[in-house]
Amino acid sequence: MRTIDAETIDRVLTRADMVAALRAGFAEAMVTPVRHHHTLARAGEPTAMLLLMPAWSDTAETIGEDAVMGVKLVSVVPGNAARGLPSVVGAYVLMSGVTGEPLAVIDGSRLTLWRTAAASALAADHLARVDAQRMVMVGAGALAEHLIEAHTAIRPIREVRVWNRSLERAQELAAKFADRAFTVTATDDLEGAVVAADLVSTATMSSDPVVRGAWLAPGTHLDLVGAYTPKMRETDDTAIGRARIYVDTRAGALAEAGDLVQPITEGRITAADVVGDLADLCRGTVAGRGGAEEITLFKSVGTALEDLVAARLVWRRVAALG
Known part of the structure; x- marks a missing residue:
């Protein structure tokens, strides 16, 4: 062994x-x-x-x-x-x-870091616009670096802006990419960064929404990776209501993802509003992005x-x- x-x-x-x-x-x-x-x-x-x-x-x-x-x-x-x-x-x-x-x-x-980031990139390959160039990374923990690496490997990202509650942590993460073909910079203006983004990836431990649905421009892909319990959330009901929703697995996301569990419990959406999971996308049994203006959302909780x-x-x- x-x-x-x-x-x-x-x-x-x-x-x-x-x-x-x-x-x-x-x-x-x-x-x-x-x-x-x-x-x-x-x-x-x-x-x-x-x-x-x-x-x-x-x-x-x-x-x-x-x-x-x-x-x-x-x-x-x-x-x-x-x-x-x-x-x-x-x-x-x-x-x-x-x-x-x-x-x-x-x-x-x-x-875990490698497979989680790759799952988000796999979803984005089906759901993000093929010409996505501007990414926002919300959170600067260990997973953030891997999410940036994975997303930039499958989409022509030219600019990444990193936001974290600690600006210093965001700056430290940005510095790791100083010699890359794409630029990575820290920001303290999350709303401004999200408004201009094509792809927004979140990896936080937040219990309250961090990214607001009102900030999402038409065509944005939202990649929610944190908030792994029913009591945690990274985005609000407006985002959930505006987006075409996909998950890594239905069983996991519908039981554990607060971003979905809470609005379902409150009657704002139903489980039927989840269009498909990664198996559906990979087997071609459901369609991915439907058009350039569509807002898509992928919720990951991880699967064995x-x-x-x-x-x-x-x-x-x-x-x-x-």
């Missing part, structure tokens, strides 16, 4: 390859039980969570030699921000789907399918190196 660290993941993957792997994975037959949530009370800081996310290749008909299964063990600790540590930490255990033999233990934090596909890709790349 191999141990695969974060640096190895970065070395063997590309953004385009990860998006392609997820595109194929969402079209495959996979089993993804509902993930286990366990809340952990933490004295003097926000509640933490322990997540268990299993998945395996669908072997109902036959077991192929490349069948895999695995489980991600994740801790979500918001208080880690004050410690200078990532909020999401964990490990992924990949096993043979034939024998059950452990193949690898993979850095779960880095795997993404982790299994990402872990399988990393394992294959590492194994090929010998």
